[in-house]
Amino acid sequence: MSDIQKTTLDWPRIARLLQPVETIDDPVTVKKRSRDFFWYSPILNAELRRSFGDLVARPKSREELAHCLAVAFAEEVPVVLRGGGTGNYGQAVPLRGGLIIETTAMNRILEIGEGFVRVEAGALMADINAALAPRGWEMAMFPSTQDIATVGGFVAGGSAGIGSIANGPLRQKGNIVQLKALSVEAQPVEHVFDAEAALQIHHAWGLNGAITEVTLRTVPLRDWVGCMAGFDSYRDCYAAGYALASAPETEIARKLCSVVDARIVDYFRRLEAQVPKGHHLLVTLVPREQMGALQALVDAFGGTLHLAMDEAERQAAKLPHVFEFAYNHTTLQVLKSDRSATYQQIGVPDPADADRVAAMRDRQGGEVWPHHEFTRVEGVVAAADLPIIWFRDAARLAEINATYEADGFTVYDAHVHVIEGNHMQPDYRHLAWKKRLDPKGLLNPGKSLEWEKVRHLPAEDIEALAGLGGATNEN
Ligand SMILES: Cc1cc2nc3c(=O)[nH]c(=O)nc-3n(C[C@H](O)[C@H](O)[C@H](O)COP(=O)(O)OP(=O)(O)OC[C@H]3O[C@@H](n4cnc5c(N)ncnc54)[C@H](O)[C@@H]3O)c2cc1C
Known part of the structure; x- marks a missing residue:
């Protein structure tokens, strides 16, 4: 059932174009970075275990990430964003080969304030909590994978976690304060999504923009x-x-x-x-x-x-x-x-x-x-x-x-590798932003069935379909 299609690009040339960004072409490492925890499901394991990317890039800054996206746009390279690779549905598995952009070197904690923390997307959740603790704060919620999961991967692929019984899921008002995401264009543009608008990027599986920066709600740390x-x-x-x-x-x-x-x-x-x-x-x-x-x-x-x-x-x-x-x-x-x-x-x-x-x-x-x-x-x-x-x-x-x-x-079927899984409606807000930020459809190709149906429409027309749906997969 998997629609595995390999790219036939000149990868040594792409790696040269990506310089000075660090790239990894060692086949063993590329294969490892092509996997997440889809093997929890024997069904997904059969479908996805032979899907691999071609090259890994490890940008260290927003500028380096923008360079990767500009090269991908110019060369029409499929791109999968990857944090810790702890998703359960193969969200970070490249179905069509291509470039894996691993964000873990973009990991700076930028600001800790009253009730919020602002970080780069590749920061590990455990490192954020460790930085918050001496200041008397902790994240309002975090996944049980905090030791290897990134904050960008959490807001793009996760939904709830430790703290959600007190503070609700990620999508609850106030939990995501702000997201910033880069478009995939000749000159990538960073878009800012404040408060409720962040839901247009949240839980989109990296389909509609490369998240660069995340601001999350924090709560006073207690003696747990x-x-x-x-x-x-x-x-x-x-x-x-x-x-x-x-x-x-x-x-x-x-x-x-x-x-x-x-x-x-x-x-x-x-x-x-x-x-x-x-x-x-x-x-x-x-x-x-x-x-x-x-x-x-x-x-x-x-x-x-x-x-x-x-x-x-x-x-x-x-x-x-x-x-x-x-x-x-x-x-x-x-x-x-x-x-x-x-x-x-x-x-x-x-x-x-x-x-x-x-x-x-x-x-x-x-x-x-x-x-x-x-x-x-x-x-x-x-x-x-x-x-x-x-x-x-x-x-x-x-x-x-x-x-x-x-x-x-x-x-909520955990054995499906497309975002419109069982019992879920297509999220047309996500897809409208995909049209705006990823007009060539290079981000995580194959993960949205609905995108293939609406990609020819203008973003406004896709958005107009939003009255029909809006739910996203739970995890
Ligand atoms: C043992 C186990 C326990 C788990 N517990 C929880 C839990 O408590 N709560 C929960 O919600 N989930 C849980 N999960 C799922 C997963 O760990 C979390 O969702 C986690 O936060 C994902 O982060 P990651 O960095 O590993 O993301 P990845 O797996 O690397 O990526 C997840 C998705 O986000 C996209 N993505 C990654 N970075 C970016 C970026 N910068 N911009 C755009 N898109 C991006 C990827 O393309 C992919 O589609 C669990 C999984 C396992 C295996």
């Missing part, structure tokens, strides 16, 4: 304690998670609220000394002064607090962050032991209904193990299930999806 509580029944664990997610900030200002099936917990090898096997886990981060409230909540739902460590204690014990057992790290913990596992992304219709969640768990049986993440969208609690699925074949996966859908759960 990473906690894990065990429960005998998944229903009670989920109900405790929902109660924690719904609690007023003044009672428990948690910045993570995850519920993990005991069968998954058995794969958490690094926690064997801390967490007994056979229990469903509530994984959270709460401020130290609210630990009493958390203990009371855990008691009320019949659970036991097994682990409570602040950052210093965690480092002394040489343990991973608790969020490395949440979000898509939960899947990774299982995949480290057994590559026959995969996952799915499921929207829970009524997050308050623990009975319905428990009934779905029973219905799916032994090959589907649930793991729920709670977030808040504009203050309203939402729940998503990222279950482990023991993969047999695509047909069986479709049956599992149908079981969810038959009871009103929404499947």
